[in-house]
Amino acid sequence: MVNLEFKIGSLRFKNPVLTASGTCGYGYELEDFINPDELGGIIVKGTTPEPREGNPYPRMAETPSGMLNSVGLQNKGIEYFEKIIYPRISGFNTNVIVNINGNTIEDYVTLAERIGSLDKIPAVELNISCPNVKKGGMLFGTNPVSAREVIREVRKAYNRVLIVKLSPNVTSIEEFARIAEEEGADSVSLINTLLGMAVDINTRKPALPGFTGGLSGPAVKPVALRMVWQAARAVKIPVIGIGGIMTATDALEFIMAGASAVQVGTAIFIDPESPVKIIAGIKSYLENKGIRNYSDLIGCINS
Amino acid sequence: MAKRSEDFRVVNIKYLNELHFILELEGTKPLPEIKPGQFAQIRIDNSKNTFLRRPFSIHDVDYAGNRLKFLIRAIGDGTRTLGTIAENRMVNLIYPLGNSFSLPLPREKVLLVGGGCGIAPLLYLAKFMNRSGVVPDILLGFRNSKSIMESDEYSKTGRLFIITEDGSEGEKGLVTGHTIMKDLGAYGRVFCCGPEPMMKAVAELAKASGTECEVSLENMMACGIGVCLCCVVKSSRGNVCTCTDGPVFNIKDLQW
Numbered sequence: 001m002v003n004l005e006f007k008i009g010s011l012r013f014k015n016p017v018l019t020a021s022g023t024c025g026y027g028y029e030l031e032d033f034i035n036p037d038e039l040g041g042i043i044v045k046g047t048t049p050e051p052r053e054g055n056p057y058p059r060m061a062e063t064p065s066g067m068l069n070s071v072g073l074q075n076k077g078i079e080y081f082e083k084i085i086y087p088r089i090s091g092f093n094t095n096v097i098v099n100i101n102g103n104t105i106e107d108y109v110t111l112a113e114r115i116g117s118l119d120k121i122p123a124v125e126l127n128i129s130c131p132n133v134k135k136g137g138m139l140f141g142t143n144p145v146s147a148r149e150v151i152r153e154v155r156k157a158y159n160r161v162l163i164v165k166l167s168p169n170v171t172s173i174e175e176f177a178r179i180a181e182e183e184g185a186d187s188v189s190l191i192n193t194l195l196g197m198a199v200d201i202n203t204r205k206p207a208l209p210g211f212t213g214g215l216s217g218p219a220v221k222p223v224a225l226r227m228v229w230q231a232a233r234a235v236k237i238p239v240i241g242i243g244g245i246m247t248a249t250d251a252l253e254f255i256m257a258g259a260s261a262v263q264v265g266t267a268i269f270i271d272p273e274s275p276v277k278i279i280a281g282i283k284s285y286l287e288n289k290g291i292r293n294y295s296d297l298i299g300c301i302n303s
Numbered sequence: 304m305a306k307r308s309e310d311f312r313v314v315n316i317k318y319l320n321e322l323h324f325i326l327e328l329e330g331t332k333p334l335p336e337i338k339p340g341q342f343a344q345i346r347i348d349n350s351k352n353t354f355l356r357r358p359f360s361i362h363d364v365d366y367a368g369n370r371l372k373f374l375i376r377a378i379g380d381g382t383r384t385l386g387t388i389a390e391n392r393m394v395n396l397i398y399p400l401g402n403s404f405s406l407p408l409p410r411e412k413v414l415l416v417g418g419g420c421g422i423a424p425l426l427y428l429a430k431f432m433n434r435s436g437v438v439p440d441i442l443l444g445f446r447n448s449k450s451i452m453e454s455d456e457y458s459k460t461g462r463l464f465i466i467t468e469d470g471s472e473g474e475k476g477l478v479t480g481h482t483i484m485k486d487l488g489a490y491g492r493v494f495c496c497g498p499e500p501m502m503k504a505v506a507e508l509a510k511a512s513g514t515e516c517e518v519s520l521e522n523m524m525a526c527g528i529g530v531c532l533c534c535v536v537k538s539s540r541g542n543v544c545t546c547t548d549g550p551v552f553n554i555k556d557l558q559w
Contacts, residue, residue, distance in 0.1 A: 022530075022531070022532075023526075023530055023531065024530055029528060029529050029530050030530070032305045032306040032307070032528075033306070033308060045532075053542050054532065054535070057522060057534070057535050057536065057537075057542075058522075058523055058533075059532070059533045059534075059535065060523055060524070060525050060531070060533035060534075062353075062354055062355050063354075064352065064354075065354055066354060067525060069525070069531070069533060071531070071532045074532050074535070074542055217354060218354075266525075268526065268530065269355060269356075269525040269526040269527075269530070269531055270346065270355060270356060271308070271346075272308065272397070272526075272528060273308060
C-alpha cells in the first residue's frame with residue numbers, strides 16, 4: 001500500500017491530484033466519466049460577487065500543444081453558488097474548494113466571508129491571476145503591493161485554508177510566493193495561464209476578439225515546472241503545481257520539482273478521465289519503485 | 304443518457320468528393336440511445352497540430368451493428384488526418400453529446416434545410432422521424448452538381464429538393480430562394496443546419512411565416528461537456544454553452 005495523503009495545515013487530501021478551476025465546472029459535470037470522490041480535491045469555477053456574462057464568443061484558439069482561452073470568469077455569482085450549486089456539491093466526499101475573484105479587495109473579502117460560512121467548503125483559492133478580465137484578477141497578482149494587501153485582508157476575514165493562485169506573468173515568482181507566505185496564506189498554487197495571443201491570417205484579425213488570452217496545456221509545462229521549482233525553494237508552505245499536466249509522468253515531474261500536489265486542468269478537455277488516470281499512474285509508479293510515501297519525492301531533484 | 308468515452312474501430316472511410324468523406328466507426332459494445340442532432344468529440348491522435356478533440360454531428364446510427372457514421376469536411380490538419388486513418392485503427396470518441404432536435408407532432412409538416420457539410424445531422428434526423436411515421440420534406444443546397452452528397456440516402460427518407468448555386472442541378476440559387484421556401488408557412492417546423500449566414504437567412508423567413516425553427520450551431524469548443532465555457536452563444540438566458548444547452552436551438556432562444 002502506498003500513501004498518497006497530502007495535507008495543507010490540518011486539512012487532509014486523500015491524494016495530491018486536484019482538478020483546476022475553470023476546467024471541471026463544479027465537479028458534477030464530470031460524473032459520467034469519473035467518480036469525483038476519487039479526486040484529491042475539486043477547485044470549482046471562479047466565482048465573483050455578481051453574476052458575470054464573461055467575454056464575447058469566440059473565447060478559444062487552439063495553439064501548438066495547447067490553447068488560448070478568454071472566458072472572462074463567466075459565472076452566476078456567489079448567491080447562486082450558495083443557493084443552487086452548494087447543496088448539489090456539498091455531498092462530495094472530497095475537498096471542494098472555491099476559486100474566488102473580484103474587482104476590488106472588498107469583493108475578495110466579502111466572498112471569503114460568505115464561503116467561510118459554508119461548512120463543506122474547507123478552503124478557498126484566491127485568484128489574483130486571471131488574465132482575461134479588465135479589473136481585478138491579474139492586476140492584483142502582478143503588483144507586489146496590491147497582492148500583499150488583498151492577501152492580508154482576506155487572511156483577516158477567513159480562517160480556513162487559504163490557497164493563493166499565482167500568475168506566471170511576473171519577473172520573479174519567488175517574490176509573490178514569499179508575499180503569500182508572509183501574509184499568512186496556507187499554500188500557493190501556480191501557474192495560472194500565461195498571457196498569449198494568436199492571429200488569424202485569413203481574417204487578418206486577432207484570433208480572440210480581446211486580442212490576448214491565457215495559454216494552457218503542454219505548451220506551458222516547462223515554464224510552469226520551472227516556476228514551481230523556484231517557488232517551492234522560496235517558501236515553506238505547500239506549493240500546488242499547475243500547468244500542462246496530462247499524465248502521471250507530468251504530475252511526478254512537478255512533485256519532484258517541489259510541488260506537494262498538482263492540479264489537472266486542460267487535460268480534462270481532451271480526456272475527462274485523466275485526473276483519475278493520473279492518480280492511478282502515480283500509485284503504480286510508487287509501487288514499481290518501492291516507495292511508500294509519495295511525499296518522499298517532493299522536491300527530490302534538489303537533493 | 305450518460306456520456307461515454309469509448310474507442311471505436313474505423314470500418315470505412317468513403318470520400319464523397321475531394322473534400323468530404325464519410326467516416327464509419329464500430330463500437331465494441333451496444334450503443335447508448337442517440338438522439339438526432341447529438342454529436343461526438345473525436346480525438347485525433349496522429350495530427351501534431353491538433354491538440355483538442357473535434358466535434359462532429361452524428362450522421363447516421365446503426366444500432367444492430369454498433370456503428371456510427373460521420374460526414375466530415377477535410378478542412379484542417381485534424382480533419383485531413385482523420386480522413387486518412389487506416390481501416391481497423393481505433394479512434395476515441397466522447398459521445399453522445401448535446402441536446403437534440405425536437406420531435407414533430409403526429410402528421411405535422413416538417414421541412415429540413417441543409418447546406419454543404421451542414422446536411423450531416425439531417426439524415427439521422429429524417430430517419431428518426433420516419434420511425435414515428437413523419438416523412439419530412441428535405442431541401443439541400445450545394446455549390447454545384449459535383450458537390451451534391453448523399454442525395455440517394457436522403458431521398459429514401461423524405462421528399463428531396465436540391466438547389467445549386469450555379470443551377471447545374473435542381474433549382475438555381477441559395478436555399479432561401481427555393482420555390483418551396485415561398486410556402487414556408489405551410490410547415491409546422493423547419494430544422495436547419497449549414498453555414499451560419501444560411502441558418503440566419505432561413506431563420507428570418509421562418510420568423511416571417513410564423514414557422515417554428517430550430518438550428519444546429521457549430522461553435523468552436525474545447526471540451527464538449529460544459530466545463531470550459533468556450534463555445535457560448537448569446538441566448539435569451541444569457542451566454543449558454545453550445546455543447547450542453549445546444550447544439551440545437553430554437554431561434555426564439557437566440558438573439559438572431
